[in-house]
Amino acid sequence: MPDKAWKVWEREASGALGGTRSGPTGTDTPDCINVPLVAPEFKYYKKFVWMEKDWEQATENAQAYPTKFPILAIKEAGRGGRKRVQMNWDDFVKLYKMALQAEVF
Secondary structure, X not given: OOOOHHHHHHHHHHHHOOOEEOOOXXXXXXXXXXXXXXXXXXXXXOOOOOOHHHHHHHHHHHOOOXXXXXXXXXXXXXXXXXXXXXXXXXHHHHHHHHHHHHOOO
């Protein structure tokens, strides 16, 4: 039986970040482990939507990792598989400044 599309997305996104999909752990943990800087939550929807409950899940799961920024990454089925990331503005500014200091561009 083929994997569900959302599991494929979690593996794809985790791999893109250089991490590992955590899978169902029975605890409130991010969907991707072994990555620096971020604590990701991944969602896959037929139609692209932002849901407050998803963002709350991302921030709650990231609480166990106080040095990481919570992010919510959403992929839409169809339409070329649009992908978007949501994060707190202040966290984005910190991450941006870190990138400038590291001269990673």
